Amino acid sequence: MKLWGGRFEKQEDKFMDKFNSSFSIDSRLYKQDIMGSIAHVTMLCKCHIITEDEKNLMINALKEVETEIEENKLVLDGDFEDIHTFVEYKVTEKIGATGKKIHTARSRNDQVATDMKLYVKLSANNVISALKALLDVIEEKASTSNFPMPAYTHLQRAQIVTFKYYLMAYYEMLQRDIKRIESAISIMDSSPLGSCALAGTTYDIDRDLTSSLLGFKEVQKNTLDSVSDRDYIIEMISHFSLLMMHLSRLSEELIIYSSKEFSFVELDDAYSTGSSIMPQKKNPDSLELVRGKTGRLYGNLMGILTVMKALPLSYNKDMQEDKTYYFESLDTVIDCITIVSGVIKTMHIKKEVLSEAIKGGFLNATEYADYLVKKGAAFRDAHEIVGKTVKYCEEKKCEIDDLDLNELKKFTQLVDEDIYNYIKSSSFMKMGTKKDML
DSSP: OOSOOTTOOSOOOHHHHHHHOOHHHHGGGHHHHHHHHHHHHHHHHHTTSSOHHHHHHHHHHHHHHHHHHHTTSSOSOSSOSSHHHHHHHHHHHHHGGGGGGGGTTOOHHHHHHHHHHHHHHHHHHHHHHHHHHHHHHHHHHHHTOOOEEEEEETTEEEEEEEHHHHHHHHHHHHHHHHHHHHHHHHHTOEEOTTOTTTTOOSSOOOHHHHHHHTTOSEEOOOHHHHHHOOHHHHHHHHHHHHHHHHHHHHHHHHHHHTSTTTOSEEOOGGGOBOOSSOTTOOBOHHHHHHHHHHHHHHHHHHHHHHHHTTOOSSOOGGGGGHHHHHHHHHHHHHHHHHHHHHHHHHOEEOHHHHHHHTTSSOTTHHHHHHHHHHTTOOHHHHHHHHHHHHHHHHHHTOOGGGSOHHHHTTTOSSOOTTHHHHHHHHHHOOTTTSGGGO
C-alpha cells in the first residue's frame, strides 16, 4: 500500500518498491506512530477540523491496532512502505473512509520526525537506566574491593591505589555519560509535529497542544529545520560512542588483568568461553566483543554524519538511513552495558596477587621524593636523588625500602629513620585528602 500515487501512470518497479521500503526497519516505531496520531487527531478535533465522532472513531481504532500488535494478533509484516502506511491502512480497514482523514494537516515528513524524536527520548532514558544499574554494580563491587594494587601510566607500574579506587574511576566516566545523554534529551525536546512537508499548513492547527500531549517542552519553530533535523540522532550516537569508548577501555584492562601474566582478576565462567582445540583455555570473549562492537558505534556515527553532510534543505530520502544507524547503536550499547554489568558483578578479584604486585616496581618512589621535599629539598633535587637511588636498587635487585639507612644516606643526608614508616603509610593513602581512595 502507498500513501501516494495519484499523479503516477505506471506501477513502481518491484525492486524499487523493495529498495524504497523501510517497514522492516521502522516497524519498531509503531507505539510512537500511534501516540503521535492520537495527539494529532485530538488536536484536529479541538480545532474543529474533524468532528468529535470522527476523533473518537480514529482514536479507538488506533488503540485497537496497538493492542493487537502487542498481543501478536496483528503482525508487523506485509507490503507496506513504512510503519506510517501500515498504521493508517489498519485504521482505515477498521473504520472505513473516516480513517483517511487521519493525515489531514500532516505530512510523513513531520510524522517520521515526531516518531523518531519520541523514540529517541524514550530509548535514551532506557540507556540512562541501564547505566545507573551498572553504576550500582560498580559501587557494590568497589565496596568489597579495597585492596592495594599497582596503578599504571604508559602500562608501567606507577603508584599504589586500591582496586576500589580503580573501579570508581570508571564510575566517574559513566556518570559523565549519563549527564551528556540527559543534556542531549533536553536539547532535542521540541516537537516537529505540525511542520507538515516543510512549510506548515493552511489549516488553523494548534501545535502547542500536540507538543504538550506528546510531552515535549516546546514547539520546534522553523518548519524547514524541524522536518530535516537529525542533529539529535547524531548527538545521541556520538554520546553512545563515547560511552562505548569507556566500556572498551574497561574491557581492555580487565582482559589484561585476567591474563596469567597479571592474574589480578578471574572472570566468571558465565562470561567466558573456551577453545575448540586447547582445553585449558578460558577466554574473556564477553569483554573482547564489547571492545570489538565499539567500532560499530564509531562506524554508525561516521555513517550518519556522512549522510547528512551535504543535504540541502529540507527533507531528503537519504534521511531514511538514520534509523538503521540509531537502532543498531542503541541495541549495541544496551547489550554491552548489560554484559559489562554481569562481568563486574561476578568477577573474582585476587587480593593476594594484588598484594604481591605492589611489592615491585618502585611504587613508593614518588612518596620518597615527597618525603625529601618535606625535609627541605627542592623537588627537582629530590627527583634526581630518588632516581639515582632507584638505579642503585636495580643493580642490587632490591626495592627502596630494602635498603638500610646507611645506603640511603649515600645519596642524601636528609633521610632519617622515619623514612620507612613514611613511605609505607603514604604509598597506600594519597589522592588529595588521602581518605578519598579508601
